[in-house]
Amino acid sequence: MNSTSAAPGSQASLREMNRLRVLDAVREHGALTQVEIAGVTGLSAATVSNLVKELDVAGAVRLRPSIRNGRRATQVSIASSLGLVAAAVFGDRDIRVAIGASADEVMSQKRMPLPANHAADEGMQRAARLVAELAEQAGHTAGDLRALVVGLPAPIDTVSGEVGSEGIMPGWRGVPVGRAMADSVRVPVRIDNTANLAALGEFKFGALQGVSTGVFLKVSYGVGAGLILGGELFRGSAGTAGEIGHVTIDEHGPVCRCGNRGCLDTYVGAGPVLSALRPSHGALTLRDVISRALDGDHGCRRVLEDAGRHLGIAVAGVVNLLNPEVVALGGQVARTGEIVLGPMRDAIERCAIPSAAATVEVRTGALAPEEADVLGALTLADQVREEADRAALVTG
């Protein structure tokens, strides 16, 4: 709810509700005449006429003359929401920015490297500059921007709006990114973690399309999950739902950066994978390990299979709790396909209750890791724009 809404039960709040009823009717049925709106909403013709006048003044609807049943009538439709939505998604070493008319209509995107351990201010300034640049490239200005979603590879506290302490980006800890970015770009800004955004991208465009209960796993340098419950992204009470990387696999295991012992992250993240291979293979990057495993290197395959097994043990708990239709593997490690998926499925079968294990489909995500989170961010930006439009119209 926005702070300027009228008190419940008052004349003004009744009016707001009626405006929404008219807007919802037109949104649902397409263009309607005022008589038809009255029929759909149950409001009187005089009330509809007044509400449509107000909505027209506020720019929410478009009026066009037409003929219905041989009589002249005015057709009411939703004014197409103009302007741009933008996404700025941070990795620990880069930033990817995209703008579009909507998530379905991406106009332009760009990736830029960021220095390791950069300060949050520097990252945010670059993001704002890139958004403005891309808007201009697309023949618009930064003034046409209507909503921005910022993605970070860290837990976001939705209550305080700050970046949580367990992120892989030490320079961002405790920074109120949403407020700072909103001051800079002067449009509504939402922040979310990249696992949630990638889950949303796969839900709108990829492997979780049409799924009511689904789990997206992002496995790259660390492990995160995004949960789709009842056809919507589930964030939990303070925004940190899906932190599967800190599920305990072995309470006597190695100490995790979160302070706990034996978290999934200490078995599956890039750190443990790379250090297991260092004595035999020297210093490799995660990308090297994945490529070599795909080329048949036994050691690289083995550590990734082990990672898949550990993932499966943690996911089995999620499968028992949520009974999902689909578990989709994304992030860099998804490139390994069956090398990780096979042992993961075996572990789920072994550790989850048989009926839940039998019905869950475990597959790779359908989108590339670098597009899933950006498309999810634009999808969320569409929602933010719509909410802002509604809030402005009902109180306008």
Ligand SMILES: [Zn+2]
């Ligand atoms: Zn941990």
